[in-house]
Structure formats: C-alpha cells, structure tokens
Amino acid sequence: MSNELTVIPAGQACSFPLSAGQRLRIETPEGGQVADFTFRGFHQALTRRINGTAERGPGHVVYVAKLGTIFYNGVPEPVLEMVANNSAATHDLVFPGCQYTNPRDPLGCRNLLSQVLGIPLAELPAACSLFMHVVDGRAFPSPARPGDHVELLAIQPATVGVTACPGRNSNAVHGPIHVRVVG
Numbered sequence: 431m432s433n434e435l436t437v438i439p440a441g442q443a444c445s446f447p448l449s450a451g452q453r454l455r456i457e458t459p460e461g462g463q464v465a466d467f468t469f470r471g472f473h474q475a476l477t478r479r480i481n482g483t484a485e486r487g488p489g490h491v492v493y494v495a496k497l498g499t500i501f502y503n504g505v506p507e508p509v510l511e512m513v514a515n516n517s518a519a520t521h522d523l524v525f526p527g528c529q530y531t532n533p534r535d536p537l538g539c540r541n542l543l544s545q546v547l548g549i550p551l552a553e554l555p556a557a558c559s560l561f562m563h564v565v566d567g568r569a570f571p572s573p574a575r576p577g578d579h580v581e582l583l584a585i586q587p588a589t590v591g592v593t594a595c596p597g598r599n600s601n602a603v604h605g606p607i608h609v610r611v612v613g
C-alpha cells in the first residue's frame with residue numbers, strides 16, 4: 431500500500447509501475463494543465479473503437495475518454511479503466527501527444543514518455559491526453575479547474591508514463607501534475 435504524492439513539474443514526466451487492482455490518481459492541482467499518459471502496448475485506435483461499440487453500438491468510435499472508458503493494448507486486452515473523473519475538460523483520445531524535434535525547444539510529451547518508459551520513439555504508442563480540451567478536432571486551452579483529477583484502475587499489471595505537458599496549444603497555464611498510486 432503506497433499513497434505517496436509524486437509531483438511532476440511542468441514539462442517533465444514520471445513512470446509508475448502498477449499491480450493489478452492498484453489505481454493511479456492524476457490531478458491538475460492548479461487547473462489548466464494537460465497530462466498525457468501511455469503504457470507499453472497502448473492501442474489508441476482500438477480503444478476508440480471498442481469503447482465506441484460498447485457505448486454507442488456497432489459502427490461507432492469515441493474521441494474522448496470518460497468515466498468507464500477501458501484502455502486496451504493491441505491484442506486487444508483491457509489494461510486500464512477510468513474509474514473516477516471530476517473534470518469538465520475532455521480527455522483526448524485522438525492526438526498522439528506533442529513532440530519537438532528542434533533541439534532549442536523543450537522536450538515534448540512523446541520525447542518525455544519515451545525516456546521514462548524506455549520505449550524508443552519509433553515504437554512509442556500514442557497517448558491519452560487528460561484535461562486536454564478538443565472540440566471538432568481543435569485543441570483549446572484546458573478548462574480544467576484546480577483539483578480536477580481522474581483515477582485509472584490497473585486491470586492487469588502496467589507501467590504508466592505520465593507527463594505535465596509542455597505543449598503550447600492546450601495548456602491554459604503550465605503547472606505541475608500530482609500523481610498518487612492508491613491501493
């Protein structure tokens with residue numbers, strides 16, 4: 431049982447190994463800060479497809495994660511489930527995560543996730559961008575309020591990488607992300 435707080439400073443990332451049954455609580459303490467997460471094998475498109483069928487019937491996909499969304503690997507097997515969400519901001523399931531190639535720019539979420547998960551960029555899955563507000567395919571500054579949080583339950587063991595996104599388009603402010611492993 432660990433309930434220790436990890437503070438991820440703006441523009442940085444951490445990874446969290448979870449056993450089945452543990453939950454990851456991810457919070458924007460100041461509001462307005464996007465947090466990308468991914469794990470080895472995460473399949474963004476299958477996640478859109480399977481949740482779309484479950485929520486809306488055959489022939490549908492979803493574009494955002496919400497309470498009850500299950501995150502799949504490529505098998506597909508269920509790996510994580512969103513079991514709590516108190517934010518009015520959407521949680522994007524379409525964008526891949528920001529990535530910078532100019533060495534003068536700070537590292538983007540894909541660069542950061544590659545580092546903390548030890549997965550080369552060529553093999554790194556797309557992310558789910560928590561608190562990232564996307565409407566009609568366009569990212570807006572996040573309307574997440576201070577203290578907004580989600581919880582992800584590990585259905586099977588997984589190491590989850592989480593960022594405090596440095597992207598310019600989606601963050602209302604650049605602040606820390608707070609993470610706790612619960613259970």
Ligand SMILES: [Zn+2]
Binds near residue numbers: 466597
């Ligand atoms: Zn980002």
